[in-house]
Amino acid sequence: METSGKLICRQRQVLLFILLLGLSQAGLDPRRYSVVEETEGHAFVTNLVKELGLGQRELSKRGARVISKGNKLHLQLDQETGDLLLNEKLDREELCGHMDPCVLRFQVLLENPLEFFQAELQVIDINDHSPVFIDRDMLLKISESSPPGITFPLKNAQDMDVGRNNIENYVISPNSYFRVLTRKRSDGSKYPELVLDKALDREQEPELRLTLTAQDGGSPPRSGIAQIYIEVVDINDNAPEFEQPLYRVQIPEDSPIGFLIVTVSATDVDTGVNGEISYSLFQASEEICKTFEVHHKTGKIRLKKQLDFERIQFYEVNIEARDAGSLSGKCTVLTQVMDVNDNAPEVTVSAFTRHIPENSPEAVVAVLSVSDLDSEENGKINCSIQNDLPFLLKSSLENFYTLVTERPLDRESQAEYNITITVTDLGTPRLKTQHNLTVTVSDVNDNAPAFSQA
Structure with missing residues (x-):
């Protein structure tokens, strides 16, 4: 029974390697899906059997699973039906803040034979936040000598939503002196600017109280208000x-x-x-x-x-x-x-085979991905292992590597290997990360009994 299991494992490794030769042609263009934030967990995203053109039970037979950076999964795969489902209710603001679009990248891994598919899940914003003024009371002191047409930037409201659900415009309560304009900054955020339409006269009206309203563009729209207190001061021109x-x-x-x-x-x-x-x-x-x-x-x-x-x-x-x-x-x-080079490279092992049968042809030991948060030269990466080991580290997709045996292994010569994967960036100073793997060589019946004496 144990020998049969080892034979199956060895056959599986051979098949993984054969498919790996064509890995660079799989999953180059990411498949794109979308889901509306706050959708309940276990909601349907897509059916991978139809998406990948596989047989009904092929997903489970090939050991399909979903992987993502840091192994934090927001999706789960039903291997029987091929349905890709939400793992939990997603909050776009918690996941991406003000970044728009909010895209979660993941991969679909078929282990037997080995195949990758790149995919992206876009979390679509809903209008679940109202504009909020950090300072709900604003005091402006405006000289009575201020000419009509002069502008006064006001403190803006903030809205956690993005796109059309973010702040669309500002309005002010009806009055005889001021109107409000909605201005746009270089980062896309909008702020109000008060415009004086009619000269002030402190002796006639020494102060004004106005209500400023921030409105978003959602459906239905949401709004927030702040009070503006204007004190008309004597001439300081x-x-x-x-x-x-x-x-x-x-x-x-x-x-x-x-x-x-x-x-x-x-x-x-x-x-x-x-x-x-x-x-x-x-x-x-x-x-x-x-x-x-x-x-x-x-x-x-x-x-x-x-x-x-x-x-x-x-x-x-x-x-x-x-x-x-x-x-x-x-x-x-x-x-x-x-940017300075202050982030060491990261290594994520997606698949790992701890036991390799001896005398096997080239076998896949591990599939791993590397990344670096830095930019330009600080984010470029070199990946290597020790030179004195019968293993090779091959590059497949961008930032993906496959660890394979260089030649058949002999358990009687060496039964265990400690492999150190070293990832170094090209920044100054260079930063590196090391990840250790231990591989054992499984015995096969390749030696006849021998007497100690003839």
Whole structure:
């Protein structure tokens, strides 16, 4: 019984190797599927028997399974029916944040014979979040000398949804002085800008209270509100002006906390208290507030926490210069985070055969994939094993490798091999990761009995 099992295992390894020769032609173009977020678990995605053109029971016979990076599976495969089902209810915002589209990549692995199919599952957003203002009460101090047509950027609302379900426009309650415009930033987010249509008169109306509403484009639409309190102040007729409206800087991601990014500078031609300037972050998200700080007197912008290129590559930091008379000027600091080689390569073993029969022709030992979160040269990878072993590491698909025997093994000569897979990136300094595999050589009846004496 045991000998029969070993023979089947050996035949299986031969078949895996034969199919591996044509592996580069399988699954080059990923198959694409989609599911709406919050769909209940075990919902149907597709039928792999029909998709792959296989027989009804071929999936189970060939040991089909679904694999993904880090072995975190959001899908499950019914090998009897071929149905690919959701493993759980998916939350698009939890999986991808504001990234759009939200695509989860996975592979379908057929073990016997070995074959890969690349696939992608797009999680489609639903309008399950309303716009929210971080500051629901805003105070604006506007000089009565402000001319009609002047604009005042307001703090924006935030919406976890994406696409048309994100913020579409802003409206303001009816009044005689202001209207609101919806502006779009370089990253696609929208913010409100208050426009003065009619000159203010502090003596007639010293303050105004307006309701600002953020509306998304979902169906049905959702909205959030904030209150704007406008205090009309007496003449301070010159607002601070920055030397340049836009600053562009580049920062290595390993810059230390306290690193000086840039110094912004504004001037005010007014004298006395009306000419004293104070700097601060403006329209800053929680992430920007945690990452940057500006000195209120000098305008020096420094790092508050370590940067991570793999998480965020670009920041748009808005700075406000406000004088003692409460007039203000704005500038933008576009900060690009530069990658450094701070992530070691990762190795994921998708399939592994621990026991190899001796005297077998070339056999497949393991199938593995490698990846590196860094970019450009820092993300390029070399993969190797020790030179003194009867094994070869062959490249198949991009970033996929197959470990095979170089020649038939002899258990009587060596019954066990320790294989170290070394993955090294091309960055500076070079980082490497090692993964150890232990392979044992199974005995076959290839030696006749021999007497110790003739």
